[in-house]
Amino acid sequence: MDGASSDETMAVVARYACDQLTVISEPDRGLYDAMNKGLGAYRGDAVGFLNADDRFHHPGALSIVAQALETADACYGDLDYVDRAREGRIVRRWRATPWRKGAFRRGWMPAHPTFYCRRAVADAVGGFDLRYRVAADYDFMLRALELHDVAAARVPGVLVDMDIGGRSSASLTARLRHNLEALDSRRRWLRSGVVDYALFAKPLSKAGQFVGAASGAQARG
Numbered sequence: 001m002d003g004a005s006s007d008e009t010m011a012v013v014a015r016y017a018c019d020q021l022t023v024i025s026e027p028d029r030g031l032y033d034a035m036n037k038g039l040g041a042y043r044g045d046a047v048g049f050l051n052a053d054d055r056f057h058h059p060g061a062l063s064i065v066a067q068a069l070e071t072a073d074a075c076y077g078d079l080d081y082v083d084r085a086r087e088g089r090i091v092r093r094w095r096a097t098p099w100r101k102g103a104f105r106r107g108w109m110p111a112h113p114t115f116y117c118r119r120a121v122a123d124a125v126g127g128f129d130l131r132y133r134v135a136a137d138y139d140f141m142l143r144a145l146e147l148h149d150v151a152a153a154r155v156p157g158v159l160v161d162m163d164i165g166g167r168s169s170a171s172l173t174a175r176l177r178h179n180l181e182a183l184d185s186r187r188r189w190l191r192s193g194v195v196d197y198a199l200f201a202k203p204l205s206k207a208g209q210f211v212g213a214a215s216g217a218q219a220r221g
Helices: 008-014 031-041 060-067 119-125 138-145 172-189 196-207
Strands: 074-083 091-096 116-118 151-165
Touching: 031 138, 060 074, 060 151, 060 172, 116 119, 119 138, 138 172, 151 172
Parallel strands: 074 151
Antiparallel strands: 074 091, 074 116
16 A cells, blocks of 8 residues: 555565555555545455565465454564664563563553454454544454453564654654553543543553663553
8 A cells, every 4th residue: 555655666566566466556645544545445264464564474464463363352572672773682582471461451552563464354343443643453352352252362482673753752752642542542432531640651661672771671651
């Protein structure tokens, strides 16, 4: 999915042309609108998103996902944030923890670039809510896991390398907006209060993810 970009994106995509790849390039209303178009156009058995500048950590990543979805409705794994301007140096390590019902109330979430679900789950959840500018992926995963009887599996190892500077983490303002939008999602679907535990637990849980933080720290996202 491409938003009618005027750079060299389509020239790069053309180098990978094959029968298994469908390319749609047209104006959209932003990232989540484009992702909704992708959901509408796709007819496969499983759904996941790999955004611009992100890469699979190794060639077998999708094979691991496919194996997990043989017995689970959704799966997710670990993610590394990398600085490509500094030769791919890892600056943050997101290490997933097991899913349990009610975990979103405690500040938990999976890394969205590693999140895959069966097509039936995506159809039941519906599209990304465009009222959220930076946390529609959080809202989508919350609805998938908390509102539906979904069996979610944590797969071992790093699945995706994510370039630093993503929409929800590019600045302090973006992080604040993401947390407030996530709170709004919890209030809508989980009936959280005006302020809830996850509003504080979610950002605090990320402290142990950054390289140079306490060794062996586990973060929930």
